[in-house]
Amino acid sequence: MIKHRTPAPTQALAYTVEDLCVRYGGVQAVRSVSLSVAPGEAVGIIGANGAGKTSTLRALMGLVPRAAGSIRLGERDLGKVAARDMVRHGIGYVPEGRHVFPGLPVEKNLLLGAYSRGWRTAGDGALGEVYEQFPVLHQMRSRPAGALSGGQQQMLAIGRALMARPTLVLLDEPSMGLSPKLVDEILDILLRLRASKLSLLLVEQNAELAFGATGRCLVMENGEVVMQGATAELRADPRVRRSYLGL
Numbered sequence: 082m083i084k085h086r087t088p089a090p091t092q093a094l095a096y097t098v099e100d101l102c103v104r105y106g107g108v109q110a111v112r113s114v115s116l117s118v119a120p121g122e123a124v125g126i127i128g129a130n131g132a133g134k135t136s137t138l139r140a141l142m143g144l145v146p147r148a149a150g151s152i153r154l155g156e157r158d159l160g161k162v163a164a165r166d167m168v169r170h171g172i173g174y175v176p177e178g179r180h181v182f183p184g185l186p187v188e189k190n191l192l193l194g195a196y197s198r199g200w201r202t203a204g205d206g207a208l209g210e211v212y213e214q215f216p217v218l219h220q221m222r223s224r225p226a227g228a229l230s231g232g233q234q235q236m237l238a239i240g241r242a243l244m245a246r247p248t249l250v251l252l253d254e255p256s257m258g259l260s261p262k263l264v265d266e267i268l269d270i271l272l273r274l275r276a277s278k279l280s281l282l283l284v285e286q287n288a289e290l291a292f293g294a295t296g297r298c299l300v301m302e303n304g305e306v307v308m309q310g311a312t313a314e315l316r317a318d319p320r321v322r323r324s325y326l327g328l
């Protein structure tokens with residue numbers, strides 16, 4: 082189980098998003114999306130390619146401009162927080178395509194995750210905890226990140242986000258490009274994170290993974306949330322089974 086020895090002051094606060102909108106020129110990619118993640122809850126966003134899932138996460142991180150909408154962690158307004166400062170407010174991010182630094186050693190990549198909290202974070206046990214969770218990263222710690230397999234790079238991207246001891250982690254399609262066996266490993270990792278009481282917001286095209294890892298999901302189509310509910314109910318819904326599970 083992943084430990085969080087130093088509770089962040091932001092722990093046990095709900096993350097609330099209201100009426101988020103994203104526009105790229107004339108394209109409205111996200112239309113009035115509202116969602117919430119309770120402390121320790123894992124929430125999924127599923128939807129086809131182009132539905133607006135990545136734009137939603139990127140806008141929540143401040144990586145693309147928001148045309149409208151509010152973001153709060155408890156009472157704190159995160160709407161004006163710059164992307165580079167989100168991590169200091171307890172928001173971790175695992176981007177689509179991992180974005181590790183291929184030429185840097187694995188350990189340096191992990192330490193970069195702690196940078197925003199000051200390098201001393203590595204000394205307070207976060208690095209050891211990440212290595213405990215992902216022994217393969219410890220074995221490979223001196224190797225360049227580019228030498229890792231896709232699954233290992235995904236572990237590295239998740240481990241890097243954990244280095245800052247976040248309250249909530251936003252994950253963008255961690256299954257992308259991975260074999261079914263590795264997707265199962267990612268599911269195990271997400272379930273362990275969930276068991277450690279970390280809050281998760283998981284964007285996935287792989288609905289099976291999202292359903293396995295979360296308790297509640299939103300379905301996006303054309304930038305809008307078209308359905309939402311308990312994972313078990315959505316999984317049983319004939320429309321979802323047809324459109325997202327190929328059944």
Ligand code: ATP
Binds near residue numbers: 105108133
């Ligand atoms: P994917 O699973 O492929 O990442 P997605 O559900 O995450 O899909 P987005 O990537 O958020 O969807 O894209 C939503 C819409 O916004 C799409 O129509 C896409 O073409 C458009 N879009 C995304 N990024 C840009 C951009 N930088 N400029 C213009 N349009 C964009």
